[in-house]
Amino acid sequence: MSTQADHGRELVPRPEQTPEALRSALAVVAPGRLPEMQRTKDEAFAQKALRELSAVLDEAMQTVRT
Template identity: 95%
Template sequence: MSTQADHGHELVPRPEQTPDALRAALAVVAPGRLPEMQRTKDEAFAKVVAWQSLSPVRSWVLAWARDIEIARRPDLATRHARATGNLEHEDLGIAQEALRELATVLDEAVKAVRA
């Protein structure tokens, strides 16, 4: 597990960006998503063969590191859930603000895992 900036209470430390470490962290913060993780991992590895490129695996690692970053930090998880819940709000202004907030949360999570 790597060190990271303090963001308040975190459910688990930020995992290393390896499939095993990401899977172990996901098993704690969002165990219901483990089948999805395995399915997308299988898809990424199939693309590696078809495309003869490692970029699908790199993308898979980054996407799961981002999602785990959100799930392990209650501050981000709350903001993410609120924004996601308002994406289809009948008030267009609220829906647009939700989309902006969702983009902000995703960007913050990606920056954190790339640091």
């Protein structure tokens, strides 16, 4: 999200790479995209949770088989 002016300076400073800082920056430069960001964040968290739950299930199944 580097927005460069003609003079080589950023129009908006690059935010820290944290969800809150990114959300705050997006609220300034493109507030209409906040719902998209939230959906993307929710999907990413859900996929990570599913991978972790699947790993737990795989481990449990392996224990039962042995």
